[in-house]
Amino acid sequence: MTGLYVHIPFCSSRCVYCGFYSTTGLELRDRYVEAVCKEMAMRFSANPISTIYLGGGTPSQLSIEQLKKIFDTAYIYNKVEKEAEITMEMNPDDVTEELAAALQQLPVNRISMGAQTFDDERLRFLRRRHSSSQVHQAVKTLRQAGFKNISIDLMYGFPNQTLAEWQSDIDKALELNVEHISTYCLMYEEGTPLYRLLELGKVTEIDEELERQMYYTLIDRLKAAGYEHYEISNFARPGYRSRHNSSYWKGIPYIGIGAAAHSYDIQTRSWNIDNIHDYIAGIEQGKRIFDAETLDEDTRYNDAVTVALRTCEGLDLTKLTPKQQQYCLRNAQRHLEAGLLKLNQQQLSLTKDGLFVSDLIMSDLMLV
Template sequence: MEKKLKFGIYIHIPFCSSRCIYCGFYSTTLAKTMETGYVEALLHEIKLRKKEPLCFCGEGETPVVDTIYIGGGTPSCLKSENVGRILSCVKETYECQLREVTMEMNPDDITDEYVKDVKGYGVNRISMGIQSFDDSRLRFLRRRHTAEIARNAVSTVRRAGISNVSIDLMFGFPGQTVSEWQEDVRKGVELAPSHISAYSLMYEEGTPLFSLLEKGKVSQIADETSIEMYESLIDQLSSAGYEHYEISNFAKPEHRSLHNSSYWHDVPYLGFGASAHSYTIGKRSSNVADIRQYVESLRTGVLPSSMEIIDDDTHYDDLVTTALRTKEGLYVDSLKPKYREYIMKAAKRNIDAGLMAMDNGHLHLTRKGLFVSDMVMCDLIYT
């Protein structure tokens, strides 16, 4: 009997109407002048890569697209008909049994007509970057929406027939107090989204925010305050019925992000678009992070990407830094004997310290370990 091997597809839309102060992702504000050429190149890549061997498939296995995630940048900068063209191309090129099609949207881009259009093309989950319900902080981030626009956007998405809504929130603003963060979380819960992602504000080199930090115009909050905010987040969302299933992600029952979960559970995925990454068993590839080079290369039928072969040691390290982010953790018996022995020996110190635990064959972080997850993972890395 033929076995269907599920994999995900990520589609990168590197356009934004404006750049947020903290953003380190590859994007441009030239969407209106470059959209047509970029979409044509994207469609060409999707078809072109159908010809490449999908090395994660064994004998008798057929690859089937299970999830699609349209991210960015700001995918909602695209005309809705171009979203439809992209999704149609995927469905025409690959066998699909889609459970989840997520599209990232900015609150200020959302209209009844736009959401109805993309829903008609197959989008069934919206991920919305709200970040904060404090208008002064939204201005600081250079976001284009207000708290009221964000609340109205959630209502618009539901009115258009998409009930699976995820929102992003951010904590750790300069000068932010724990009580102010708790109020943001409370307002997020009031909207009753099916999924909430929450991240600490990061000062990434090369961003305007990092420049402000270097010039002494802003200051990072104390580590103790950041930990208290994260503790409070877990408590508030757990009390509201959200499952803390990954370090930064919380979901109502049956509403985990299926696509993102594939990243953490060693499921293959193909990434299309400038700067997009792909992962199949034994190799990892990345497209050039330059829209013009990406478009020009695909006009000649050449995919502008580089490839890395993943050896056993690298694959083990990848599992440690992904699976241990999840509630379930890493199933130790799935590892080769060499790595099983290594990880249990390396984990002992963290287990004794109460940072990790072993349950039903799964090695996972404890709540105490969540706050020092990077340190714990470094202890377990092989190479």
């Protein structure tokens, strides 16, 4: 099976923290959709498509006609499984009764929304377009339209945020009773407006111990509410894991369509040019502009470590070569003794304490 990702880079405004490729050039939407459809025709999958994910950017900035064209093309050139998971990202303020009803006429069966926080002052700081009340209304509207699989994104670790304030955000998220919650600590990525604020001393990062308390509070509260902590940053009701994102962590091939989209076929990894003008121009001339790398055995090992250890199942050592197994276990030993890793037969996974320092542990297990 194969996953299909379509990048929709359009945003009416940029969030202060976002490091993903996006553009506010909304006048390019028609040409971009045409290019995306042409690229799909050029790169159809020989394997059945098990998941489709429209990410961004803000896919809900497209019209229903444009979305229909993308989905029609995906189904024309690929064999999409009958029970495929079809996810579309959207902003809460884009959700109307008309949009929700129209999406029910498309193959979309899963919605992913960026709530981020239920504090309106922090939403303004992030330069989000929506208010906290719009998140509640959006979920209600989507439910009334018949959507039974909704995910929201939550963010913590804001400058000056207290543990009590984070607990309040968790409470409000739980009130929504959505099927899936993805969570992220606020990151200061170079090149973003947020990073510039940090450099200028206008904001300060929270300290590591408070971040740790926020993360553990999140885990405990969501588990107590019946969510499965199946990946470092992701929680799901039973049966509602993100199948598309899980395919990344399981090393399942995927095709990335659109500007800056990444693809993976086990042997190679490639990524489209991250310039919408050059992307469109290339596709219009029948040429995909991209870079690629061939993945050697060491790189595939490193990939396996960094994606599999993110999951609750962990790394299946039987899928490694004997030499890789020996290297991995040798380097894992001190983390096993420290209680940061656990070994269950041939499954190496992070403990709760190990989750918070996962980057350090993965780095130690990787080949250099």
